[in-house]
Structures are given as C-alpha cells and as structure tokens.
Amino acid sequence: MIAGAVLASTLDLLALSPPGWGATLLTGLAKSVMIALGAFGLGLLIGTLGAYGKLYGGPLARDLLAIYTTIVRAVPELILILILYFAFTSSINNLLLSWGFERIQISGFAAGIVVLGVVQGAYATEVLRGAILSVPSGQIEAARAMGMPPLMLAWRVTLPQMLAAAIPGLANLWLIATKDTALLAVVGFAELTLVTRQAASTTKAFFTFFMAAGALYLIISILSTLLFARLEAWARRGQVRPGTS
Amino acid sequence: MANGNQQSPEAIRVADLHKSFGTHHVLKGVSLTAHEGDVVAIIGGSGSGKSTMLRCINFLETPSSGLISIAGEAVAMHPDGSPSDRKQLERIRQSLGMVFQSFNLWTHRTVLENLIEVPVHVMKCPRDVAIDRARKLLARVGLAEKEDAYPAFMSGGQQQRAAIARALCMEPKAMLFDEPTSALDPELVGEVLQVIKGLADEGRTMILVTHEMKFAREVASHVIYLHNGLIEEQGPPDQLFGAPQSDRLKQFLKSVA
Ligand SMILES: Nc1ncnc2c1ncn2[C@@H]1O[C@H](COP(=O)(O)OP(=O)(O)OP(=O)(O)O)[C@@H](O)[C@H]1O
Numbered sequence: 001m002i003a004g005a006v007l008a009s010t011l012d013l014l015a016l017s018p019p020g021w022g023a024t025l026l027t028g029l030a031k032s033v034m035i036a037l038g039a040f041g042l043g044l045l046i047g048t049l050g051a052y053g054k055l056y057g058g059p060l061a062r063d064l065l066a067i068y069t070t071i072v073r074a075v076p077e078l079i080l081i082l083i084l085y086f087a088f089t090s091s092i093n094n095l096l097l098s099w100g101f102e103r104i105q106i107s108g109f110a111a112g113i114v115v116l117g118v119v120q121g122a123y124a125t126e127v128l129r130g131a132i133l134s135v136p137s138g139q140i141e142a143a144r145a146m147g148m149p150p151l152m153l154a155w156r157v158t159l160p161q162m163l164a165a166a167i168p169g170l171a172n173l174w175l176i177a178t179k180d181t182a183l184l185a186v187v188g189f190a191e192l193t194l195v196t197r198q199a200a201s202t203t204k205a206f207f208t209f210f211m212a213a214g215a216l217y218l219i220i221s222i223l224s225t226l227l228f229a230r231l232e233a234w235a236r237r238g239q240v241r242p243g244t245s
Numbered sequence: 246m247a248n249g250n251q252q253s254p255e256a257i258r259v260a261d262l263h264k265s266f267g268t269h270h271v272l273k274g275v276s277l278t279a280h281e282g283d284v285v286a287i288i289g290g291s292g293s294g295k296s297t298m299l300r301c302i303n304f305l306e307t308p309s310s311g312l313i314s315i316a317g318e319a320v321a322m323h324p325d326g327s328p329s330d331r332k333q334l335e336r337i338r339q340s341l342g343m344v345f346q347s348f349n350l351w352t353h354r355t356v357l358e359n360l361i362e363v364p365v366h367v368m369k370c371p372r373d374v375a376i377d378r379a380r381k382l383l384a385r386v387g388l389a390e391k392e393d394a395y396p397a398f399m400s401g402g403q404q405q406r407a408a409i410a411r412a413l414c415m416e417p418k419a420m421l422f423d424e425p426t427s428a429l430d431p432e433l434v435g436e437v438l439q440v441i442k443g444l445a446d447e448g449r450t451m452i453l454v455t456h457e458m459k460f461a462r463e464v465a466s467h468v469i470y471l472h473n474g475l476i477e478e479q480g481p482p483d484q485l486f487g488a489p490q491s492d493r494l495k496q497f498l499k500s501v502a
Pocket residue numbers: 266269271289290291292293294295296297298
C-alpha cells in the first residue's frame with residue numbers, strides 16, 4: 001500500500017508534463033550532452049593540432065603546448081572552469097568595449113563548450129600524441145616511398161592506424177566530458193545537475209531527483225561505452241588479437 | 246660503369262653520394278648507374294651502408310651531397326641535400342617500387358586495398374582499372390585467393406609477395422629491394438625469391454640489396470660490394486663471385502659462404 005503510494009508520487013514528480021519535472025530533467029540532459037559533444041569535438045580538434053605541434057612543431061610551439069597541457073592537467077577542473085569562464089567572458093567583453101560595441105551576455109552554452117573544450121584539448125593532446133607515436137614507422141615509410149603527399153598520408157595512414165590506440169583514451173575523455181558538464185552548474189548554466197538541484201529543492205524530493213539524474217548519467221555512460229567498443233573493434237580490423245596467433 | 250645493358254637508356258644514376266648521420270659518415274662517395282633491364286645487386290657486411298644507399302635513391306634518407314637521377318631526370322635538391330621540389334619527388338617516388346625487409350603492408354587495409362591505395366588515391370587511376378590490374382598482379386604472385394585478407398593474417402612470405410605486387414601496381418620504372426627475404430623463415434624464402442627472379446627474367450630494372458649470395462649471382466647483371474661506405478669492388482657476378490680481387494671481398498665471401 002505504502003510502497004504503491006511512494007511509487008505513484010515518484011512517477012508524478014518525474015512526469016513529463018508539469019507539475020512533473022521529467023521534461024525539465026530531459027532538457028537539462030540534452031543540454032549536458034550537447035555541451036559534452038561540443039567540448040569533446042573542440043578537444044579533439046585542439047588535441048590533433050596539439051599532438052602534431054608537440055611532435056613536429058618548432059621549439060616555440062612545443063614550449064607553449066607544454067605550458068598549456070601542464071597547467072590544464074595540474075589545476076582542478078572546477079577552478080579552471082571558474083577562471084576560464086570569467087576570463088573568457090570578460091576578455092570578450094573588454095574586446096567588444098574597446099572596439100566601441102556594447103557588452104554582451106555570453107551564452108552559458110558557448111562558454112561551456114569553449115571552457116570544457118580547452119580542458120579536454122589538453123588531455124586529448126597527450127592521448128593523440130601517444131597514439132601517433134604508436135604507429136609503426138614502416139607504415140608511414142611505405143606511404144612516403146610511394147609518393148603519397150603528407151596530408152593524405154596523415155589522413156589515410158596515420159589517422160586510421162593510430163585510432164585503435166587512441167580510442168580507449170578518447171572514450172575516457174568523452175565520459176569525463178559528460179560528467180564535467182555538471183561543473184557548469186557553478187556558473188549557473190541549466191544543465192542536468194543544476195536543474196536536478198532546482199527540482200529537488202523545490203519539491204524537497206532530494207533522493208528521487210538525484211537518483212534520477214544519476215540514472216540518466218549512467219545510461220549515457222553505458223550507451224557510449226557500447227558505441228566506443230564497436231568503434232574500437234572496427235578500428236582494430238586487420239589486427240591479430242593477442243593470444244589468437 | 247660496367248653493366249650488361251649499356252645500349253639501353255639510363256634508368257637510375259647515383260653520382261658521388263655522401264650521407265652522414267650527425268658525425269657518422271656512412272656513405273663516402275658512391276656512384277652507380279643502372280640502365281633499363283639491369284639488375285644491380287648490392288652486397289656487403291652489416292653496417293656497410295647498403296640500406297642507406299638504397300634509401301637515398303628515393304629520398305627516404307636525405308643525402309648529404311651527390312646526385313640522384315631517375316630516367317635522366319635529376320631529383321631537385323637544396324644545397325644541404327634535402328629535396329626542393331616536393332611534387333617532383335612524389336612523382337619520382339611513384340616510378341620506383343620499393344620493397345622493405347619488414348613488408349610494411351598497411352595493416353588496416355585488405356590486400357587488394359593495399360594494392361590500389363596509391364594508384365587510385367595518389368595517381369588518380371580509375372578504380373576499376375586499378376582493381377583489374379591489382380587482381381592480375383595478385384594472381385601472378387600466387388595470391389589470387391587472398392585479396393580480401395588482412396596482412397596480419399598471412400604468412401611472411403605471402404605478405405612479402407603482396408608487398409611486391411603493391412609496388413608493381415604503381416607500374417614503376419624500376420624496383421628497389423632492401424633485403425626482401427631477411428625477415429622470413431627459411432622455408433618461405435624460396436617463394437619470394439622466385440617472384441623476384443620472374444621480374445628479373447622479364448627485364449625489369451631493379452636494385453637489390455641482399456644477403457643471398459647464390460641468388461645475387463643467379464639474377465644480377467652487375468654486383469656492387471660495399472664496404473664502410475665505399476664501393477670496394479664491382480663487376481659482373483661471375484667475375485665478382487668467381488674471381489674476387491680485393492682481400493676484403495674474398496674474406497666477406499668466405500664469411501657468408
Ligand atoms: N637513421 C639513422 N640514424 C643514425 N645512424 C644510422 C641510421 N640509419 C643507419 N645508420 C647507421 O649507418 C650505418 C649503415 O647502416 P645501413 O643500414 O645502411 O647498413 P646496411 O649495410 O644496410 O646493414 P645491414 O646489413 O645490417 O642492413 C650503420 O652504422 C647504422 O648504424
């Protein structure tokens with residue numbers, strides 16, 4: 001009887017249409033996922049450039065990249081987010097003001113992607129650098145010897161060859177990206193964690209809402225793990241699995 | 246330079262080639278000319294500079310000084326030896342099929358994909374034409390059944406035959422072999438040598454670095470003995486193997502016999 005009543009009231013709280021908070025939670029989730037996707041993508045871009053810069057760049061590029069990856073990986077992410085968020089928004093506004101424009105309100109969405117992307121980029125630089133180094137030199141030499149131009153070589157030989165080594169590290173980074181979106185709550189962005197807190201404090205049903213949010217993060221994590229496993233199997237096509245030969 | 250086909254056009258010319266790695270002077274002025282149809286074998290002890298010499302021909306190593314010319318066209322170089330015309334070098338590399346000791350087939354592509362990769366994507370040959378050519382070459386090296394296999398699942402001998410077919414699929418003017426059988430189990434050496442012999446017999450220009458003296462004597466039209474970065478002795482195989490002049494070569498031949 002009591003259990004049934006608890007279940008019914010829980011379902012009411014999580015219902016998609018108001019007064020249930022389900023739709024709000026799902027919107028928060030969608031925003032979290034979109035930010036994570038954007039940050040992960042930006043991190044990949046920074047990481048690719050960073051890895052090539054660290055491996056083949058001039059001394060200045062290497063030094064700057066070393067400073068970047070060292071600082072970002074040393075300082076707690078929450079602090080980085082606070083620093084980068086306020087530095088990013090205020091420097092853009094300073095720039096706008098100095099050019100004679102009005103201040104703008106930077107969208108939490110864009111700022112979130114940039115801030116988390118910069119953090120992701122530092123880790124991705126190291127993951128991809130290691131993966132590039134893991135490509136046997138003979139694979140690249142064969143392509144050079146046959147007159148393949150450098151960019152095509154990077155795209156058609158180095159990239160697919162390093163993918164298998166990079167995917168486990170990148171999968172980790174993606175999971176970290178989804179969870180780091182929760183840190184954006186501190187700058188007031190309505191992602192999943194913030195809306196969960198709002199729902200919980202409004203209804204006082206803390207347990208229900210935090211469990212629901214936890215379950216949503218878990219589902220994302222499980223789905224992505226499955227996806228990355230398939231991706232890795234595809235990237236490893238052509239490789240003999242250890243122990244099978 | 247002595248060789249068997251002086252009447253036919255020049256295919257590969259190396260003139261006064263020097264190469265240093267840092268302070269280590271590895272090649273100290275070597276020259277060779279291969280005319281079309283020549284099979285030049287390069288022999289010599291470990292560390293004598295055989296691979297370095299071969300790899301300088303297609304600029305996998307940057308020469309320190311000297312001249313490399315392919316079919317009469319000199320590879321454009323900066324004063325420090327580095328190539329100065331990337332497009333020209335890429336074109337010249339496509340005319341030189343290189344076969345490595347460790348095969349170096351691309352592991353993420355099937356055998357057929359390995360063969361058509363450069364013809365289709367770099368040389369812009371129509372895909373069906375390239376596939377057609379690739380299948381004929383695979384049949385020729387005895388791998389018709391293996392076109393969909395990934396290299397890692399084949400024996401070393403099969404991989405090396407596929408690698409030879411991959412080089413041939415560019416329709417190169419000449420072939421460069423760097424100890425193509427050294428990484429193979431003894432029972433697999435024969436099948437690869439047989440393919441190379443077939444290429445020599447059909448009159449392909451090739452430069453072959455090898456430790457297989459019997460094979461060099463059999464297929465080469467000209468043999469070069471390299472010692473410490475210099476050509477110590479060279480000549481037709483019967484002369485070089487049958488009546489070596491220098492003590493070093495005599496000793497070397499004794500040591501590998
Ligand atoms: N990339 C490199 N950096 C520095 N030294 C090198 C490099 N490549 C070759 N060497 C040196 O140059 C010398 C000649 O090497 P090379 O590989 O040409 O010899 P080789 O005649 O092919 O020997 P092997 O029969 O063992 O293959 C060796 O002393 C080697 O250590």
